[in-house]
Structure formats: structure tokens, C-alpha cells
Amino acid sequence: MDVKMTGDEEMTDHLIFFVNGKKVVEHRADPEMTLLTYLRRKLGLVGTKLGCAEGGCGACTVMVSKYTPHLHKVLHYSVNACLAPVCSVHMSHVTTVEGIGSTARKLHPVQERIALAHGSQCGFCTPGIVMSMYALLRNNPTPKMADIEEAFQGNLCRCTGYRPILEGYKTFTQEGGCCGGKGRENGCCMTNGNAADGELTPPLFNQSQFIPLDPTQEVIFPPELMSMVKRPCGTVSFRGERAMWIQPGSLQDLLKLKAKHPDAKLVVGNTEVGIEVKFKNLLYPVILSPSYIPELHTILHTEEGVVIGSSLSLSQLGEVLKQEVKLRPTYQTEVFRAVLEQLRWFAGLQIRNVACVGGNIMTASPISDLNPVFMAAGCKVTLMDTGSRRTVTMDNSFFPSYRKTVLKPQELLINILIPYSSKGEYFRAYKVSPRREDDISIVTSGMSVTFSEGTAVVKDLRLSYGGMAPTTRMVTKTTSRLLGRRWGEELLQEACSSLAEEMALDPSVPGGMVTYRRTLTLSLFYKFYLSVLHTLAEQGVIVEQVRADCLTATEIYHHTPPSSVQVYQAVPEGQRKEDVVGRPMMHLSALKQATGEAVYCDDIPLYENELHLALVTSTKANANILSIDSSVAERMPGVVTCVFASDIPGCNMTGPTVYDETVMADKQVTCVGHIIGAVVADTQTHAQRAAKAVRITYQEKSPVVVTIQDAIAAQSFYQPIRTLQRGDLEAGFNQADHILEGDIHIGGQEHFYLETNVTVAVPRGEDGEMEMFVSTQAATKTQVLVSKALGVPANRVVVRVKRMGGGFGGKESRSTLLSTVVAVAANKLKRPVRCMLDRDEDMLITGGRHPFYGNYKVGYMDSGKVVALDVTYYNNAGNSMDLSLSIMERALFHMENSYSIPNIRGRGFMCKTNLPSNTAFRGFGGPQGMMVCESWMTDVATSLRKPAEEVRRINLYSEGQKTPFNQVLDQLTLDRCWDECLSRSKYHQRREEILKYNSQNRWTKRGLSIIPTKFGISFTAVFLNQAGALAHIYTDGSVLLTHGGTEMGQGLHTKMIQVASRALGISTNRIHISETSTSTVPNTSPTAASASSDLNGAAVHNACDILNRRLEPYKTKNPKGSWEDWVKAAYFDRVNLSANGFFKTPDLGYNFETNSGRPFNYFSYGVACSEVEIDCLTGMNKNLHTTIVMDVGNSLNPAIDIGQVEGAFMQGVGLFTLEELRYSPLGVLFTRGPGMYKIPAFGDIPSELTVSLLRDAPNAKAVFSSKAVGEPPLFLAASVFYAVKDAVLAAREDSGLTGPFRMDSPATPERIRNACVDRFTKLCPPAEAGSYTPWAVQV
Ligand SMILES: Cc1cc2nc3c(=O)[nH]c(=O)nc-3n(C[C@H](O)[C@H](O)[C@H](O)COP(=O)(O)OP(=O)(O)OC[C@H]3O[C@@H](n4cnc5c(N)ncnc54)[C@H](O)[C@@H]3O)c2cc1C
């Protein structure tokens, strides 16, 4: 291992590390390979998942244990394996999910508890969450709830809504477990509602069964490794295909190397460099790793402050500063506390564990969270090269331009001095981001003021902002004006008007949000002003006090640990113990998901001759293709072939309903991300590199239609334009006391299934047979479209789906885009081909939920009763029809939500635009249809100055009324849900308290809302309402069940096994579902429309009935016999023990022309009440409380159903308050990963969450009286949106604004802040529309 530094860089050392206790020696380590790729592809450890490749989802979390020389101990920490270069784990021990336990060996308690607590649905996030928890427990076996929340800041889950995960892991905490009624005021199951009707709801899991945690049993740091790491190590280097990794043994060696390779990158956490390499296609041929250089890891205490080595991780920095804060007098630690506050919201723990202080400074990002603090604090950095050492203050000259620092190429950043604050100095830091946890800043700031001793006269003022210029910037003009001035209202006014001028932004500036960002500079200064004023008053330096109603603006965010209650109806007394229908049975794959054993599509072992595919996509939104040149790509390492439209043996036209799109574009492209071709190579990396080298020339066309407004202007619509009308509109408006008009835009939504689209296509070598492993909700659709493209009959294509890591509608039709191309490539090469899309590709190509724009005219009486409604919907369908018509129809079917409107007309236009085709997404247009409804309902209440709850209540449907499509509502449970929700949420008491709170607080406001939902169950395309099942009984009595539905985490297979178990009268562990396959159950409908349990459940039941009938004679003959006896007897009697079940929903069919017929089999109902608090100055908000009452009929499985309710609700929270897709005016998607696109995280769940499944509400129209549950609860998250709007209304009233106002969805901090009009917003008026080209447009 001895590499000479000079001249011997040709050599490569052996990379040595341990994985799960076993030694790995890699002779050809590639510095460009991540630890994740190494684990999955080289070691076959596929338990660790790839969700994003950018450190933003935590699916790839592993634990790294490293002996740390400067601390003389082994540190264990969670790491994102997708960003960690494999070379960075040299001499480390890596623990993966496979290393801590398995179903075969022994489960680890962290694996068992997440599964038993129902915290794993699709399971794709589960290994990462398990490992975050494991790493926490390795360091702290009895954590607090706050530690758990911190550990999960970097983990995302799209399915569960997080509550069950926290609930399961709470059992490890000091606070954990049931308090037996003695506990907190809110959220105790005994005091807060679980004891409904005097009957205690049984817990969803039984904690007494849990394996105890025994920290002494954990895998130890390998002794062999310990002895290796303690030996002195010199320089080590690893040479890969394109890059060299050098880990020098001393600072002098490092400086020499930097002198020799001035362009070399120093890599510590790789959280910045890794992103550049992956997403900006950059190559760094020499990488220097300073892991073992003591000078870069120092912690020194000097007279001036603390000196932090540049390579110290952010987590370590936090530890050091926490200690300082404990030990030093408060006045000295103002800066330290500000740094700690920034670190609290800096990325997730996995990133903070590896990312270093120097990396943050040197990245020179304009939105760095630490640089504004370092600059305002006047931090000094030490720089060195081989010949010199200098100290530089971090001021405006430190960052000369975008992503540049004053460092010379040969220089290194050695350390940073963070000073103690002085007496009379006050320091604060602020960060504003759309999501509080793990999000990049919109505006971030460090602010320091020092007063002349004993006065409020400003001696020194330093303000620094990130997010307001290409570099972090110190304010200069304003601050110099304020020197010598007294800290008071006059200073504030001058500061604000001067800041508004000095911090101006061009209206076209990258990042957009111009008005908001400008307003934030003032709002944050105002917070600082108030906070300092308050401190001065407390210290008696000034006599004036901060007004009591402004005090909350001085507070830092206080997090309340979430509490929850779940209520459901226990099974009737006397139900057989083995009969699991109605019981909270665990998802049957949950344990395998928690151990990493569950096999997802990309976990299938590589075939020996397998190849990898990467797509070539359009960079133009509307253009003719002039030429495609793949010659360079084809010569690149590893490339086998390129595939284009000419390689399609069958038909290039495709689409789920009409064939209006291409498999691969050959003549023209109609969106950015349009698939043009693909490159096939020996590895995914080679394929992706070569795909970027395919040169396409375009002739751009106009117009480029991107937004709904563009489409309306160009009259660019797909046909037909749907109208749904009932009653007499004109008479309705004539009769109305009032008429109002309004509009709302509802943004789209990315599915963000944790597992991106993936396909493995395996040619079978004869008769054109192709076996496809696909992550899809639509096996049959995939089969049909692949066979069409290949020009073979459908009987040659078998599509197999074991499970998906989430679907949510995104894999209902758009998954075929990828699977068809992969099949074409496999067919061309006659070799297996695999492709798993990267997150950015998936987000770019596959579309999402349709953005909608609705405008309305509504007529209503003084009482609030609505008598007439005319509403027009526009959806942004994108560049093909896909499912847009059905989605628009569902929006129209839900245009009145849960309200009886006698005279009503809805029209729906599908906008044809140059965006990737939008598609199905949980709710399928229903949520957008109802969202517009709740907008006008809110306007009506606001204009009448009546409580919105009262206006909603008087319009609510009652039993027997007809919908606009003439369907009679029977077995209506809306009123029961409504009343239960009102009482469980203590709505009226809350309203009183909110009124009081709002009158006492100017800058934080609370809002409340209660919203109902009614959701029609059935596919609106009648033919899809059918399902098949196949049940085989084997001679040992075991049953293999198959049905047409696919498992995407929603627990369908578990429910189907429950159904079969009751129907056959055998225990669930005799029944197995292996997969969904087009060769076992043909012609299946996609698993969608919430109807899969109803349809497949009935088909399964039918198959079981047939088998029961066949077994009946043997049961009669031998009534005391066992199941095996009857099966054997039947078999020997030559009875067919395989049965095919079938079901079609009766009496369905609707005609738009005649407005007659039944589109839906039945309706699901629910009501939710939410309370929020907004910070009027930043727009950031928190969900304080949500109560949901949902009618799921007689629940087949309350744990799964509550999981669906909570998961759907949280997805809705994302849709309506957080998730924002940002497109350029030319149709380029900016938000292509979790870095820029924020789905709800652990911290976004309501502080109090109650979910109650309505009791005694059997549904005669579905299997075992159950009801569909997948989609209906999603819309209930609108209660959060309208609670936000309610809070904004209160803020506006303080500014003298009353009456309805438009607020678009999602209610992001930007929208909230801009709507809370006040003295600061008035100083930052928006530029005139049309006078500039915005960075992003609302599509
Ligand atoms: C998911 C995610 C979330 C993030 N969240 C935030 C956030 O909330 N706030 C925020 O501010 N940033 C955030 N970042 C950015 C990033 O994590 C930080 O900038 C981090 O501190 C970089 O440290 P690193 O060790 O990973 O840097 P690396 O990627 O290893 O290196 C970054 C740069 O610093 C240079 N460098 C490092 N050390 C030295 C040195 N001693 N001398 C000279 N040059 C040096 C490298 O050459 C390279 O150019 C996030 C990144 C990710 C991936």
C-alpha cells in the first residue's frame, strides 16, 4: 500500500473495507463509482435502494463506522450511499440493512418494529429508514423523540404519511410506549378519543410482542480493521477509468499534490462534487481526499473564538458548538447559537454527517446557509499553499462572483475561526425555505448588531443575505446609513426602504419568486429588529417594549413532537380468531421490506449477458428533428448499440387510450423530455455517458404552448369538450341574492414514487417471446403496447410484476414509455436489457398530476345556500391525450364535491401543450374538481362574512338527493362524518381559541377549516370494471393465489389473502401470492381508481367459491377432517383444484349526451378538520391539528386502511401546500429531484392527528361490506389549504383588507407571504406583468 507521491501516480492501491463484518478487497476501485452502486452491483447487496442519487430521499442510507484518529474512537454515522464514493469508505466498516437482521436469521428490533407498527407500505423507503434508526440507536440506545425526528430529517416516504413509523420507533424512546392514561394532554389514546362510545379501540399493534433491543448484540467494529487503521498510513491512490483518487497522508503531501494538480477537487462529503458530476456531467480527473489530515480536522480554542478544521463534518461542528454554548457565558455565544440554528435545518443528518464546513464555504453557493452567518460574524479563514499561509476575513471580497472564492487554484482552506460574540453584540440567523426540513433556502441571512456600551445606539451593524444575488452578499449602503442611529421605529423604517432599494432583484432573475425574496429581506430584518429590541428591553437598556402582539415574530421555530389517535371498529365479538378480515393485520411483505429481502424490479440479479439502457430525450419543446448523430456515442466505452425509431419492428405509435404518441420520436418532438432513442451499453454509467453524447439538431417551431393560459389564447384543446349540466342555470342566477365570480389555479404534482420506473426485458429466444419484469400498475397495457411495437401477438409477451416501490397512478400508463423502448432494444440485440430511470429522468419524462385552472360564477342566497353554479375547468394535458379525458370527466363528476347545487353546469377543456403528457395520479382529477368547488364555497362564506363551516353545512347533500349526473345518493354517511369530525376536533372551541389568538398576535395567525369529500368509486370507462383471479390448491393444502391487481404498497395482496382466507376458511399462512402476471390472469385492468380491492376481491371470492363447491362433498363426507384431508381426497378423486374467478361490477354506464346512467357503483365519504399556524412574515406554516373521519365501510384491514387514509392525506398536504413543479417559459422542467421538489417530510405531519374510521357503516356493494380507500382521503388535505387561507384572511384583515381573494394551490410560503399584504410587501411591488420574461411560469 505504499504509493510514492511524485511520479508514481500511475499505481493503484487496493481499496479495503468491511461490509457487514466481511472484508472486501477491491483491486480496481473506480473513484467515480458510488458506494451504492458497489453494494448493489458488485456485492449483490440490493437491500439498499436508489431513490434519487442526490442525497435527498434517504433510501440509500447505510451506516459507516470509522476509526477517527483525532478523536481516538470509532464513530458510527448514517450516510447516503448514493453520494459516498466507494473510495471514501477505505478502511471503514459499512453496515447495510442485510447486516443487521433477516427474516431467515433473526430480525433486528428496528426491522421488526417498523413492520409491526405498519410503517412499511411499498417498502422502498424502509431499508433507509431502518438504517437511519439503527445508526441512531448505535450511538444512543435510549433516544428521545426529538433525536428520532432529527435522525429522519433526510428520509422520505411517499406512502405512509410517517405517523406509523414514528409510532413504531417511539417504543425505543424514553417517552415511548403507552402511558396508561397518565400522559400528555393531547394525543393520549385513553384521554383523547380512542375510547369511543365507551369502547376502547384495540391498538393497531401489540408492543408487548416486540423483540427487546439489546445493544450488546450489535455487529462490532472488525478487530482486523481496527489493527489496520491504527497503523500509520501514507498516501493511497485509486485509479479508475477516467479519474484518480489520491488520499495523501500528510498536509505537506496534500499541498504538493494541489500544487501539481491545481484543478483537482478536494472531496470530503462529496455532497456538492457528487451532484456536479452526476447532474452537470462534469469530470474531475484528480480527486484529493483529505480524510486523514489532522490539520484539517482540528478544533482549537483561541482568545478570539473556536478554530474549526475545514474537513470537520457539519455534525461534528454542531457538537463542538453545543459544548461551547453550554460552557461559555451567553454573551459570547450569540454567533455559535446562530450557527446551530442554521445547522438544525441544514440538509438531513446523513448529509451533515459527511459534508464538511470547508465544503460549504468553498462551494460558494449563493444559498449556502452557513456563509451568511460566517460573513456577518466576520469569520476568518486560513488558506495555505506549499509556500505560504494567509488569513482572510469573509467579507464581500471573499466571493468575487458566482461560485467563486478568493482562493488561488493551489491553495487549500485549512480552517475557519468562528469568533465569540462580544458584549453588546446581538446575532441572529434566519433561513426561509418551502419545507422546513432538508430544504435549500430561498433567502438565508446572518445579522449582527453591536451597540455602544449600555445604549441602543448602533456601533456596528452587519447584515448578510444569501439568495439575493449570485453570491452571498453583505449589505453595505443600508448598514453604513444606520451606524450611530438609535434602535427604534425610525431606524426600522429607514432600514426597510433602504434595503428594498439595495436588495433589488431583476424580475427575470434565476430562481424567480422576486417579490417574495425582496419582501423577505425586509421581513427578516424586521424579525431581527424586534428580537433585538425585545432583548434590549429585557436588559433594561431601553424603556419601550415590543408590543405584545408582535412577540411571536421574535420566537424561533418550536417543534411539538407529533401525537396521534386512531379509531376503528373492532371485529364483532365471536368472530373466529383465525378469521382475519377486519383485523389490523400487518402488510404481508412488511418484514421482508424491512430487512431488504423484498425483491423489486431492479433487485432481480443481473443476467449474464445483460445490458443497460439509457434514454436520449429532446431538449426542445416543439421542434422538427433535422438530424440524429450517434457516431460519437457508439464509439464510447462499453456501448453496444443505439436504438431509434427505425429499430421498431412493429408500430411506433402508442398510447393508453388513443395511439397519438410515438415510442421514439423520429420527425418531430413536442415536449422537452420526449423520447428520441436510447443507448445500450455494458453498464448503466456507460450507457448514460454515451446518451449525453448523441447529437440531435432541431428546427425549432412556434408557438411553444406551455401554460393553460397559453393554450386558452391559442385555443389549443383536445376534443371533446365535455359539458355536464343539470337544472336551469339562468333561473338559478335570477333567483340568487348574490352572484360572485372567481378563479383558482391548481398546480400539478410529481408522483415521486420512491422507486422510479424500471423494466427488465428478456428475449426468450424463440417465436418472438419476450419476458418483461416491469414496475407497472398496468401489466396488460404494457403487454399490449409492447406486442404492438414488436409486431408480435400479445401471447408472445409476458409481463410480470412482483411489487412496485409506489405507483400512485404514475405507473398506470406512463410506465409503458420506458418498457416499450427497453423491449425494442432487447428485441434488437436478442439480449436482456435493463433500465431503471434516474430520478431526474423520471421526473422529466413521465408527467404527473394535471395542473387545473377553474373559473366560476356562483349564485347564492343570503343564507349561504348556493343555487346556481357555472364552472369551467381547463387541465394541462400535455403533448398527448393519455388519460386526460377520463381525468377531466372525473373532475366534472366531482365539481359539486359534497354539496347539493340545484342548477349547475360544468365544462371541461383539455389543453394541448408542449409539456410531457400529464397522467393519472391518486384522485384522478377528482381532487382538482373539488378544489375549485371549495374555492367558491370559501368565497361565498367570506363575502357573506359567515363562518365557512356554517355555509358548507347548509349546502351538504342529504340522503336521496341527486348528483348533477342524476345518480341518487343512498346510504349517505356525509352528515355522520361531518358531525363526528366537528365533535372529535372540538371545532367550535378551536374557533373561539383561534379568534382570541389572532386578536392577540399580529405576525402569526391561526386558521381553521372543515372540508368534506364524496368520491365516486368505479372506473368511469365501464369496460375496466372487471377482474379475474386464479387460485390453485396444491396437494399439501397450500394455496397459490393470483389476481389481476398489482401490489404497490397499498396492501392489496394482503387484503386479497384475507379475503381468500375467510372464503376458504383457512389460515392466511397457507395462502401465497407470488406476483401478478399476464400469463396467469389475462386482460387485467390497471390497478387504479381505488377499485382494486372491490374488483379483485370479488374475483378472488368467486374463485374460492368455486373451489369450495368442489371441496364440499369431501367436507360433508369427512366433517371432522382437516383442510389437507379434504384437499387430498379431492385430488385423488381427480377433482380440478384450480379455479378461475371473475367479477364485473353490475349496473354501470353513463352517457354524457343524455346525462343518464350510473357512472359509479357507490361513493366513499369523509370529512377533515385542520388547524394551522402561519408566520405572516415568512409565509412558513405548521399543521397544528387534523381530525379525519373516513367512511371505509366495514374495513377489511383497519391498519391498512388507516395507512391509506394517512398516506393519501399527506400526499394531499404536499399537493395543496408544498409541492411545486417549476417550468421555464420554454417548457423546461427545473424541479427534477428532491433537492428542488419538496414532498412532505417527517416534520410536516400535523402535531396532532386523529383518524377515525366511521363505525357501523357497512357497504352492501363491495366485498365483505368494505369500501374503497386509496384515493378518497387525499382531498381531505384541502382542509389544510383552506385553514391556511383562513389564517391569511385574518392577516389581511389586520391590514384592512376584507372580502374574497384568490389564492392558488399549492399554498406555498411564497403565496402565503405575498397574500399577507402589509407595510413590507408594499415596499416591494411586483414588476408589471408582460414587461419581462419570468424565470418560471405557472403551467
Ligand atoms: C441533499 C443535500 C442537501 C443540502 N442541503 C444544504 C443546506 O440545507 N444548506 C446548504 O448550505 N447546503 C446544503 N447542501 C450543500 C452541501 O451539502 C454543502 O455545501 C456541504 O457543506 C458541502 O460539503 P462536502 O464536504 O460534501 O463538499 P464536497 O462536495 O466534498 O466539496 C465541495 C467543494 O469544496 C471544495 N473543498 C472542500 N474542502 C476544501 C478545502 N479544505 N480547501 C479547498 N477546497 C475545498 C471541494 O474541492 C469542492 O469544490 C446540500 C447538499 C445536498 C446534496
Ligand code: FES
Ligand atoms: S438515493 Fe441516496 S438519498 Fe436518495
Ligand code: FES
Ligand atoms: S413505504 Fe415509504 S415510500 Fe413506500
